[in-house]
Amino acid sequence: EVVLTQSPATLSLSPGERATLSCRASQSVSSYVAWYQQKPGQAPRLLIYDASSRATGIPARFSGSGSGTDFTLTISSLETEDIAVYYCQQRIKWPPTFGQGTKVEIK
Amino acid sequence: EVQLVESGGGLVQPGGSLRLSCAASGFNFNNYWMSWVRQAPGKGLEWVANIKEDGSQKYYVDSVRGRFSISRDNSKNSLDMHMKNLRVEDTAVYYCVREAGAFDIWGQGTMVTVSS
Numbered sequence: 619e620v621v622l623t624q625s626p627a628t629l630s631l632s633p634g635e636r637a638t639l640s641c642r643a644s645q646s647v648s649s650y651v652a653w654y655q656q657k658p659g660q661a662p663r664l665l666i667y668d669a670s671s672r673a674t675g676i677p678a679r680f681s682g683s684g685s686g687t688d689f690t691l692t693i694s695s696l697e698t699e700d701i702a703v704y705y706c707q708q709r710i711k712w713p714p715t716f717g718q719g720t721k722v723e724i725k
Numbered sequence: 726e727v728q729l730v731e732s733g734g735g736l737v738q739p740g741g742s743l744r745l746s747c748a749a750s751g752f753n754f755n756n757y758w759m760s761w762v763r764q765a766p767g768k769g770l771e772w773v774a775n776i777k778e779d780g781s782q783k784y785y786v787d788s789v790r791g792r793f794s795i796s797r798d799n800s801k802n803s804l805d806m807h808m809k810n811l812r813v814e815d816t817a818v819y820y821c822v823r824e825a826g827a828f829d830i831w832g833q834g835t836m837v838t839v840s841s
Contacts, residue, residue, distance in 0.1 A: 652827035667827035713786050716770040
């Protein structure tokens with residue numbers, strides 16, 4: 619199965635700073651990567667699909683990029699409501715797999 | 726409003742059985758693949774199983790194949806998962822999830838605890 623490795627494990631930033639989250643796949647997954655946000659006590663929410671397309675209702679400060687094995691989720695200007703764990707996921711190789719998550723916290 | 730509502734979770738002993746249900750509303754249920762995704766306490770997300778729009782294809786992660794069975798009733802807009810021979814490591818929140826390429830709609834989850 620495809621292993622997705624996310625880094626860093628934890629990201630501590632101040633409000634207004636830029637957050638850059640990385641997801642690396644153990645083999646090429648083309649552009650079939652999604653990103654999810656999970657706030658404490660809540661279900662995950664789809665942010666980005668197909669590497670760079672924002673899901674409905676997702677603010678423009680969230681953007682995704684990458685293809686092949688290296689992917690990035692960027693939050694251009696961090697807000698306190700963005701405190702969450704972020705997961706990447708690939709869907710092109712069976713079974714669908716998730717990364718282990720990056721926790722974003724406010725410094 | 727597009728919504729998925731799970732039910733059926735609870736405490737069960739190792740080796741026991743449980744049936745999870747998911748009620749879908751606000752969209753054409755029979756036009757989508759559906760999945761179950763689980764999350765063990767304090768851990769990440771794990772895809773468990775999915776089922777095609779018409780129920781003709783079903784897939785499972787290796788760790789549950791032969792013990793879990795996914796099904797759907799398009800006339801009732803419902804998704805089920807029958808779980809048997811449950812193990813301690815099956816303890817998790819189970820999410821019902823709509824597939825539209827990515828997992829675009831998630832339920833709130835139902836907790837399954839396997840413990841003696």
